[in-house]
Amino acid sequence: MIRGALKTVKCPTCGKPAVWDKQKNPARPFCSERCRLIDLGAWADESHRIPDATPPDFDPDGSSNQNR
Numbered sequence: 562m563i564r565g566a567l568k569t570v571k572c573p574t575c576g577k578p579a580v581w582d583k584q585k586n587p588a589r590p591f592c593s594e595r596c597r598l599i600d601l602g603a604w605a606d607e608s609h610r611i612p613d614a615t616p617p618d619f620d621p622d623g624s625s626n627q628n629r
C-alpha cells in the first residue's frame with residue numbers, strides 16, 4: 562500500500578473520482594459540496610422516487626374487457 566495515497570470513490574452525481582477523506586472532502590462520497598447539493602436536490606425533486614407499485618398491465622381504460 563502506498564503511503565499517502567488517497568482513497569477515492571466515484572462521485573454519484575458526476576462520476577468523477579471523489580477523495581474519501583474526512584478533512585479534505587467533507588462532501589464525500591461526492592467530489593464536492595456542489596455535487597452533494599445537486600444529489601440532495603434531485604431527491605427533493607423526486608427524480609429518485611421509487612416507482613409506484615402499479616402493475617405494468619394495469620389498464621385504467623378497461624380496454625381489456627375479456628372478463629366482462
Ligand SMILES: [Zn+2]
Pocket residue numbers: 572573574575576577591592593596
Ligand atoms: Zn461530482
